[in-house]
Amino acid sequence: MKKFNHQLKVFLFVSLFFLINQKVKAIDSYSPWDKEIVTLFKAMPVQEEGRLKPMQTVARYKLLRINNSKRLSFPINGEKIKVSATEWLLDCLFRPELAKEMPIFKINNPAVIESIGVKAHSSPRERYSYNEIFMVQDAMKILSERTNKLGEMMNDPDQEESSKKDRRDPINAGLLALKSAVNEFEWAVNAFNFARDGVNVDLGSISDEFQKSQNGKTKISYFVEQFDKIIEIARGPEGKDFIDQISGAFSLLERDTATAGVKDNVSMISLAMFPPQDNKDEEWLKPGYFIEQLTFKSNELTPDERKDFSSWAIPYLISLEQLSRNVSNPDIFKGELQKLSDNVIKIATDREEYKNIKLELFSNEKNLFHWALPFYVMAFLLLAFSWLSPGSRFSRVLVVIVWGMAIFATIALVAGICLRSVMLSRPPISTLYETIPFITAVAVILCLLIEFFDRKGIALASSVVVGIIGIFLAWKFEIKEQRDTLKVLEAVLRSNFWLATHVIAINIGYAAAILAGLVAHIFIFSKRLNLGGDDFRKTITRMVYGITCFGLLFALVGTVLGGVWANDSWGRFWGWDPKENGALMICLGALIMLHARMGGYIKDLGMNIIAVVILVITVFSWWHVNQLETGLHSYGFTSGIMFWLYIVYAIECAVITVGLSCYSPSKKGFFNTPMAISFFLLAFVFTIAFVTLAVTTTS
Incomplete structure (x- = not known):
């Protein structure tokens, strides 16, 4: 019996060893985007760093900051697949699970990746995928803790000199660069969560009046359109039990709104892809701005202002929903992208900003x-x-x-x-x-x-x-x-x-x-x-x-x-x-x-x-x-x-x-x-x- 227990322990130890050290499944297939979709998407205007630029430029520099190159390449079944920056950004926004499997993070110093518990590759030229880092227990936690500590030291006048010395350390410098790249990547793969996932609340359970809920979730466009009515019913006698559910929806909305670029701390990585309602305004708008105005700041608008803003903003949100939910159907996706692109480019041209x-x-x-x-x-x-x-x-x-x-x-x-x-x-x-x-x-x-x-x-x-x-x-x-x-x-x-x-x-x-x-x-x-x-x-x-x-x-x-x-x-x-x-x-x-x-x-x-x-x-x-x-x-x-x-x-x-x-x-x-x-x-x-x-x- 003792011998059996010993053998069992050995078996479990060996099994655990292989489970811990096994490699995350590498990307095994890649379906390229339709060339017309890529052409449409790269020409869409985006406002970033004070100027209007094509989506292609945004994609190229985001990929450069993560991958140290404006193009991405990786092997699949012995064949080298090349992905342009525009295609990569399309993957991040609309096929995030696929993007997380792509080897994209360049880490030259093996000691950097090993310091957060991830096994280094045999070749320093090999890149790491997001899943490869994320799936290792506590790797992201360790990365955040160490970089946050360096950030706190940098902001503390008493530790300024010590902070400079620590930041010059090769491992610490590598961790800061990796954290910055991870933040950039997480923005890209989470930017359209609100359009893809909707709101985590079943409006049908609040009132029979709402019929557009599916699987306990509601489309964001419908949620913001009906927001005043939702709050009114939720505050009534029949809606008492659903206040917590609405609060939970607010928490998720705040997360997704921040991801879309409303919060100050992420404004530098926002995607301001929609022209303002008033042609006199110079600042282009982010998807999260529409959600914020029609929910969190709805009480700041008069009924007529809300109706006018809603009729203008909600079609943009619907376009993003249609794109996010029809990735597997290239024809529908291309048609929706064409309509959105034509609309935005026409307005930009009328504003003399597209030339x-x-x-x-x-x-x-x-x-x-x-x-x-x-x-x-x-x-x-x-x-x-x-x-x-x-x-x-x-x-x-x-x-x-x-x-x-x-x-x-x-x-x-x-x-x-x-x-x-x-x-x-x-x-x-x-x-x-x-x-x-x-x-x-x-x-x-x-x-x-x-x-x-x-x-x-x-x-x-x-x-x-x-x-x-x-x-x-x-x-x-x-x-x-x-x-x-x-x-x-x-x-x-x-x-x-x-x-x-x-x-x-x-x-x-x-x-x-x-x-x-x-x-x-x-x-x-x-x-x-x-x-x-x-x-x-x-x-x-x-x-x-x-x-x-x-x-x-x-x-x-x-x-x-x-x-x-x-x-x-x-x-x-x-x-x-x-x-x-x-x-x-x-x-x-x-x-x-x-x-x-x-x-x-x-x-x-x-x-x-x-x-x-x-x-x-x-x-x-x-x-x-x-x-x-x-x-x-x-x-x-x-x-x-x-x-x-x-x-x-x-x-x-x-x-x-x-x-x-x-x-x-x-x-x-x-x-x-x-x-x-x-x-x-x-x-x-x-x-x-x-x-x-x-x-x-x-x-």
Whole structure:
């Protein structure tokens, strides 16, 4: 008997072990959405973050925040299934149980997922499904408790420093990112619960007057339509027993209303997909708003107002109900979506709000920036092949092809910038992201113009390299930030005149300073490796000199205009604003270089070394001052960038060191020796240190 009991215990233990460690059933089939449904849905307008955008854009950035990619792919029976962001959002809203089985959460650090009790995958590239995390006992509870604790510490002034340290911990940072992704996903799969499930109350049990209840539930559209009558009957003698039932219905409604975006704490993930009743109103409405107005705030409306609002709002709720309950019937679903889409788009068109939706859909589909990248890459490869036989007919043909590719890629880049500007009805730069393609385009165009007149091949090679680096940087920045890059500006920044003058002038100055520094790299390594000859290096020096003069003009004008703008907006000059001081440092650096060159204190090598120093100052002004988190023009904190900035600084210091090593003792005096260059470098270091100290102590 004892032996049997022992065997039974072993059996139960082993069984329990396998039950605990078994994998949640992976998705085993996927039925793609009808293409017409996807086309209709992605073009529907939604108001988010202060502007109207297509549903496709909303879906792409929500998926990016969860999946770290704008597309979803997963294997089914050995076949790789690809799902677009629009299809994924359709699944979340209308097929939530299927969406919960999709492997969507990207967790790079296995320790993060293991810290909440979920078994990590063998490959860090594999993603996790919602069910895979949710089905593990207490996993979501542990995740919520740990992230809530970090949030409380962050809001406690006494624990601010400790909170920053804890948030930098890789596991804690991963948990916060996972919690954010889970919240985003739960919004999507629960957003239409009220339309799909109805209200958990049987109106027929309150009164025979109500006949539209099914399985103890009532459609939300019918519930809000009859709400006043329901409350009146429930308060009567025959409705006493149903007050608790109505209260329970209110609790569920509050949950679903919050999910739909009425509550303040979820307003950032709302789906405002319905135009306002009054055309004078700018704010679009969320489904939960209709429910709130016709139930919780019904007593604030007069009978006529309620009747008018009800006749306008309830058809929208009925449309959502029809969509949610006819997912298995594609024809009915498509017909309902077509009617809803036509209605909303017509109103948006009448309000003159839909024209930019078409442009944004075109921009999303064509992705002009990404079109430019492969052409720059191919141009660089062909140019490299042309170097195998310089001067030959083969080389000349390749150079012509490279010219064509570089021009085509640049046109695509400029067209993408202009398209964004048209969509937002403002000049092309207002955010840190937008500076990247703009500076890239300016630098590439400068290179192509120089090459057109010079024909040495140096500027042509520089143009395609700058194009590759710039577009790649823009792509990585978008992936890192995981936010819509088309931003609505703060009121103080909505002056198109200043955006079209000060901001553009400063960024042209940035582009020229960066380009001059990059071209100077060629001189330094050519000198160190004794390649190209003196004439080759003279050509590079002339390029650096001309580009620096060009950049100084725009940086100086832009800096002065920035002060005038600040005085116009706030009644004072910009003072110690970090961005403006960065621009001033660029101007001072260029002036020092040009005056030292003109005075004979430095020659070609010294000028190129200082051009690299100005490049470092430009990077500092463009990116590093954002980490100071002071000043309106810092454009906010960019997390995770300091490591890469230090890498850039280290590389450029190495380049400067290589340049200094090229000097040989001169008989012409102090100013043509490495000591002279060291003197100028030291002056720059003190300038940076002084400005940084001033910014951090007086802002």
